[in-house]
Amino acid sequence: MAVHLRLLLALLVAATFALAGGCLDGSPPPDTQVVRTITPDEAFAMIEERGDDPDFVIVDVRRPEEFAAGHIPGAININSAGFSEQIDGLDTEATYLIYCQWGARSAGVRELMRDAGFREVYEIEGGVSAWEAAGLPVTG
DSSP, X not given: OHHHXXXXXXXXXXXXXXXXXXXXXXXXXXXXXXEEEEOHHHHHHHHHHHTTOTTEEEEEOSOHHHHHHOBOTTOEEOOGGGHHHHGGGSOTTSEEEEEOSSSHHHHHHHHHHHHTTOSEEEEETTHHHHHHXXXXXXXX
C-alpha cells in the first residue's frame, strides 16, 4: 500500500509541475519572471555557463569613466542615469546580469527592468566591489 501511495504522490507532483509550466532544464517557464540578487560566485558561474549565449547580456550600469577603469569581462556599459531612456531598445526575453559599484544603482535598474516586464534579471550582490573582493577577474 505504501508503494502505491508513493507512486500516486510522485505522479501528483509531476502533474502539478507540468501544469505549472515548469521546465525540466531548470529554466523558468516562458510566462514566469525571475528577478533576483545573486552572489559574485553565482554570477561568475553563470558567465562561465552562458557567456557565449547571445541572449545573455552583462550590463555595467556605472558611469563611463568607472566602466573604463575596470569592468567584468564581456560587460556592456549603460549608465544608470540614462537607463530608462535606453530600456526600450533592450530585448525583454534575454537574460541580464547587472551590476554597479556597490549595489545601489543596480538595485534601481533591477526594479525598472522588473516593472518593464523583463523575463530574467540577475543583480550581483555588492556590485563590482564584491566581485573584485572575491578575486574574480576585471578588465579595462
